[in-house]
Amino acid sequence: MDAKEFNSIFSTLSDKLFRMAKSILKDTDEAKDTVQELQLKLWEKRSVLSEADNKFTFTLRAMRNLCIDTLRRKQFIEPLNSDFEIAGQHEGHLLDTKDMANYVIELIDKLPELQRTIIRMRDVEEMEISEIATVTELTENAVTVNLSRARAKIRTQLFKELQHS
Amino acid sequence: MNRIDEILEKYFAGSSSLTEEKELKTYFTSQDVKPEHEKYVHIFRAYEKEKNATYPQNATYTIKRISFKRRFMYTVSGIAAACLLVITVVRFQANTGDYMILKGKRINDPEKAREYANAKLEKSLSVVQRSLDAYKDNKQVAERLNEIENQLK
Numbered sequence: 001m002d003a004k005e006f007n008s009i010f011s012t013l014s015d016k017l018f019r020m021a022k023s024i025l026k027d028t029d030e031a032k033d034t035v036q037e038l039q040l041k042l043w044e045k046r047s048v049l050s051e052a053d054n055k056f057t058f059t060l061r062a063m064r065n066l067c068i069d070t071l072r073r074k075q076f077i078e079p080l081n082s083d084f085e086i087a088g089q090h091e092g093h094l095l096d097t098k099d100m101a102n103y104v105i106e107l108i109d110k111l112p113e114l115q116r117t118i119i120r121m122r123d124v125e126e127m128e129i130s131e132i133a134t135v136t137e138l139t140e141n142a143v144t145v146n147l148s149r150a151r152a153k154i155r156t157q158l159f160k161e162l163q164h165s
Numbered sequence: 166m167n168r169i170d171e172i173l174e175k176y177f178a179g180s181s182s183l184t185e186e187k188e189l190k191t192y193f194t195s196q197d198v199k200p201e202h203e204k205y206v207h208i209f210r211a212y213e214k215e216k217n218a219t220y221p222q223n224a225t226y227t228i229k230r231i232s233f234k235r236r237f238m239y240t241v242s243g244i245a246a247a248c249l250l251v252i253t254v255v256r257f258q259a260n261t262g263d264y265m266i267l268k269g270k271r272i273n274d275p276e277k278a279r280e281y282a283n284a285k286l287e288k289s290l291s292v293v294q295r296s297l298d299a300y301k302d303n304k305q306v307a308e309r310l311n312e313i314e315n316q317l318k
Contacts, residue, residue: 018220035220040310104211124215126183148179154208155177162204 001050009055010039016125017063023120024067024113038066057134064117064135071113103161107154115150122147169202250282 014035021031042049042062052058108116118136121127129147133140172189175181181189192198193209272278 014220015218019215019218022218032221036310037306040306100207101210101214104207105215108211120215123186123212126186128183144179148177151177151179155205158207159204 001046006043006046006049009049009059010042013056013059017059019120019124020060020063020117021067023109023116024064025070026109030070034067034070035063038063041066054131054134057131060121060135061137068113100158100161104154104158107157108150111150111153115146115153118143118146119150119154123151169199173202173205246282246286246288250279250286 017035017038018031021034022028025031025034038059042059049055049058108119111119114136118132121132121135122129127135129140129143132138132143132147136143138146169189169192172181172185176186176189190209190212193202193206194213198206266272272281
């Protein structure tokens with residue numbers, strides 16, 4: 001794989017990789033750095049990348065694993081794969097319609113890492129369940145269960161907020 | 166039940182197809198949303214908004230430095246563990262009738278006390294080493310990125 005081919009693959013995926021890193025790390029600068037770190041690692045292991053059947057899922061999986069390593073390095077307290085209820089509700093202040101989309105984004109950010117990664121891969125990146133299963137190294141059924149739980153949590157919290165408003 | 170309600174039900178069960186979900190997105194970002202569906206609009210608007218986040222093409226890698234406070238803490242804990250080891254060993258060698266209280270238990274065996282002190286020292290040193298390694302790795306990444314950037318041009 002030469003530099004031109006590598007650049008072409010990487011630049012096609014860079015926005016998706018950045019959004020995934022931002023979602024997992026919840027920090028824009030850290031996300032930018034981690035995408036660059038991935039670029040370096042993939043370039044050094046480009047022989048493995050060129051042999052991958054699906055370069056798209058291979059690269060996204062590498063991105064997720066690198067982000068999780070970064071989180072572990074920082075010794076984050078959040079359990080990476082656990083399933084817990086959304087904590088830290090809004091303090092009852094009224095949100096206008098424009099803010100509601102931001103509120104939904106905040107709700108997604110409060111989901112456990114696995115669920116927020118899955119919901120974003122599906123609803124923002126529009127990926128197939130089979131592709132998400134490959135990236136997360138889960139079964140398709142487990143992906144569907146996590147996706148459904150994540151969406152239901154968002155709906156419940158949003159409706160509660162709308163009622164308060 | 167109309168078509169949108171049907172797809173919504175499948176959507177929240179995680180069983181809708183990508184085509185059906187695209188149909189939902191088109192509907193909820195249009196101006197023709199029925200009043201009973203308005204509460205869902207924010208969800209689909211959020212996804213559209215998230216899609217606009219793009220990777221900055223001129224991104225530069227940040228070399229992270231360990232703060233003075235953190236470095237100070239690591240150094241102090243390392244020194245404290247080393248002192249503990251020295252004191253334990255010297256005291257046990259000077260007086261064999263001495264003992265040590267560890268988690269409320271009296272330990273008379275100097276070998277056990279030395280093992281405990283050694284373990285404490287190793288733990289502290291590994292914390293210091295890990296932080297230094299992280300800094301070194303980070304610096305190496307920045308240097309390597311510069312080289313690779315030139316190769317990829």
